[in-house]
Amino acid sequence: MHTSSLKELAAGLKARRFSSRELTQHYLGRIERLDPGLNSYITVTAERALKQADAADALLAQGQGGPLTGIPLAQKDIFCTAGVRTSCGSKMLDKFVAPYDATIVKKLDAAGMVMLGKANMDEFAMGSSNETSFYGPVKNPWDVTRVPGGSSGGSVAAVAAGLAPIATATDTGGSIRQPAALTNLTGIKPTYGRVSRFGMIAFASSLDQAGVVARSAEDAAAVLQAMSGFDPLDSTSVERPVDDHVAALDRPIKGLRIGLPKEYFAEGLDAGSRAAIEAAVKVFESLGAVVKEVSLPNAPLSVPTYYVVAPAEASSNLARFDGVRYGHRCDNPVNLKDLYERSRGEGFGAEVQRRIMVGTYVLSHGYYDAYYLKAQKVRRLIYDDFRRAFDEVDLVLGPTAQNVAFKLGDKTDDPVAMYLNDIYTIAANLAGIPAMSLPCGFVEGLPVGLQLMGNFFDESRMLNAAHQYQLATDFHKQWPKGFAS
Amino acid sequence: MSLSPEQVKQVALLARLSLPPEKVEPYARQLSNILEMVGQLSSASTDAVAPMAHPLDMVQRLRPDVVSEPDRRDDYQAIAPAVENGLYLVPKVIE
Numbered sequence: 001m002h003t004s005s006l007k008e009l010a011a012g013l014k015a016r017r018f019s020s021r022e023l024t025q026h027y028l029g030r031i032e033r034l035d036p037g038l039n040s041y042i043t044v045t046a047e048r049a050l051k052q053a054d055a056a057d058a059l060l061a062q063g064q065g066g067p068l069t070g071i072p073l074a075q076k077d078i079f080c081t082a083g084v085r086t087s088c089g090s091k092m093l094d095k096f097v098a099p100y101d102a103t104i105v106k107k108l109d110a111a112g113m114v115m116l117g118k119a120n121m122d123e124f125a126m127g128s129s130n131e132t133s134f135y136g137p138v139k140n141p142w143d144v145t146r147v148p149g150g151s152s153g154g155s156v157a158a159v160a161a162g163l164a165p166i167a168t169a170t171d172t173g174g175s176i177r178q179p180a181a182l183t184n185l186t187g188i189k190p191t192y193g194r195v196s197r198f199g200m201i202a203f204a205s206s207l208d209q210a211g212v213v214a215r216s217a218e219d220a221a222a223v224l225q226a227m228s229g230f231d232p233l234d235s236t237s238v239e240r241p242v243d244d245h246v247a248a249l250d251r252p253i254k255g256l257r258i259g260l261p262k263e264y265f266a267e268g269l270d271a272g273s274r275a276a277i278e279a280a281v282k283v284f285e286s287l288g289a290v291v292k293e294v295s296l297p298n299a300p301l302s303v304p305t306y307y308v309v310a311p312a313e314a315s316s317n318l319a320r321f322d323g324v325r326y327g328h329r330c331d332n333p334v335n336l337k338d339l340y341e342r343s344r345g346e347g348f349g350a351e352v353q354r355r356i357m358v359g360t361y362v363l364s365h366g367y368y369d370a371y372y373l374k375a376q377k378v379r380r381l382i383y384d385d386f387r388r389a390f391d392e393v394d395l396v397l398g399p400t401a402q403n404v405a406f407k408l409g410d411k412t413d414d415p416v417a418m419y420l421n422d423i424y425t426i427a428a429n430l431a432g433i434p435a436m437s438l439p440c441g442f443v444e445g446l447p448v449g450l451q452l453m454g455n456f457f458d459e460s461r462m463l464n465a466a467h468q469y470q471l472a473t474d475f476h477k478q479w480p481k482g483f484a485s
Numbered sequence: 486m487s488l489s490p491e492q493v494k495q496v497a498l499l500a501r502l503s504l505p506p507e508k509v510e511p512y513a514r515q516l517s518n519i520l521e522m523v524g525q526l527s528s529a530s531t532d533a534v535a536p537m538a539h540p541l542d543m544v545q546r547l548r549p550d551v552v553s554e555p556d557r558r559d560d561y562q563a564i565a566p567a568v569e570n571g572l573y574l575v576p577k578v579i580e
Binding site: 356358 | 573
């Protein structure tokens with residue numbers, strides 16, 4: 001069952017070949033058997049899942065329900081789930097039981113989906129390897145001595161290993177796309193403002209966006225569509241109808257204009273990954289796409305821009321964790337300052353502390369102009385580069401990451417080396433445009449991801465192109481050894 | 486740009502983070518490396534560029550001035566580390 005697409009699962013449920021309860025039990029059984037070796041879930045919500053499955057079965061028995069009714073999923077543990085621990089991968093929230101649901105949790109519940117549990121992640125989504133989680137690192141199913149990428153490492157490991165058919169994820173600087181690339185999945189970060197951020201624990205509010213990681217563009221389209229849409233509870237939610245991503249999948253892509261940014265193929269890109277990307281470009285050409293070189297001259301400044309803007313916003317967002325209203329509180333504080341300092345010092349891990357301090361520093365008196373204001377100006381330059389590129393082409397194509405998955409522990413002592421993992425993904429967050437990663441080959445048995453970036457609200461076009469590519473290739477159908485059966 | 490251990494202690498104070506003494510030096514080194522990388526920004530010419538705070542050109546929405554939230558005080562207090570008689574407890578503020 002776990003090798004089926006969502007469409008196949010929905011057909012099986014509808015024809016009563018299996019029930020949602022059976023499907024859910026199948027996944028819960030796999031989690032119990034296989035997750036101890038991967039650590040992809042922080043919390044498994046078996047009881048809640050079976051209850052949702054029974055409700056889905058009751059609907060399906062009456063001939064009701066939609067295309068997602070009864071289909072299980074994993075929720076990244078950054079989304080608040082009423083009555084279920086929502087840890088955000090942090091000791092700070094280890095005992096936090098959310099008093100309400102995130103909007104996307106509500107929406108996917110309403111679509112009839114069954115939540116299997118909460119997926120592991122880098123602490124407060126800060127990381128590119130899932131090694132900063134309070135609950136321990138996640139292993140890559142393709143090689144358990146390697147990282148799955150981050151911050152949505154639990155989401156991708158669960159889907160790649162068949163411990164969930166699909167999972168939600170979030171992306172502030174690449175946290176959907178880089179892990180999807182490292183685990184042979186299709187992951188999409190929609191346009192900023194497309195999916196509600198209500199109930200999604202904030203990291204950097206002008207960059208954070210929720211999306212999905214899936215086994216195909218077709219699966220991703222179905223769930224992204226159900227998650228998207230205006231939400232009055234999110235002040236940056238966009239009031240605009242959601243396109244029919246699923247209906248758009250089958251369009252031919254003849255004449256689609258694809259731009260290859262030369263900066264994305266410069267020094268630093270692994271030769272094997274480059275070859276896989278270039279072969280994929282040929283496939284797009286054979287499908288009728290027109291390919292040309294474009295330039296994003298300021299893209300090389302994405303990482304330094306991000307490491308001012310994101311920590312600045314994070315230091316402000318994470319000020320809410322004060323040991324008073326919820327979250328970790330230190331023992332026996334002697335005064336208020338001691339309460340704040342020790343609660344935060346004990347509750348936050350090293351990477352979160354680093355980013356809070358960088359953010360505090362760049363916002364502090366005397367440094368604001370040189371760092372924060374400067375970064376905001378360069379952000380505009382990066383945004384303008386994309387505007388110009390999209391005058392000439394429909395989609396921009398490049399690598400998602402410079403290399404395949406690296407070894408656990410390889411970069412934990414060198415924050416800057418870790419940050420460079422997101423060199424190709426960060427620009428899309430700074431600009432606010434949608435972007436996705438899809439499988440395009442292997443280097444020594446490890447997956448390589450291809451990145452597509454689109455103009456604002458062009459998710460359908462990206463998913464369409466990805467789907468057409470996946471009809472012509474079978475990289476996305478490959479399974480890590482030991483997990484298909 | 487490099488940060489001295491003294492500056493790290495000052496930033497940690499501003500951010501209300503207690504740092505054990507043995508972590509100050511490693512943090513100073515790591516934060517200096519990060520700021521050095523960030524220093525690449527100075528290579529960009531931005532004289533006539535307007536800062537960009539947000540990807541969408543939008544204004545804050547207004548809604549009718551009516552009560553839209555139910556009273557959930559008890560639920561929110563239930564997850565607090567220390568409450569008494571409906572109040573959040575903190576150490577004594579006034580000496």
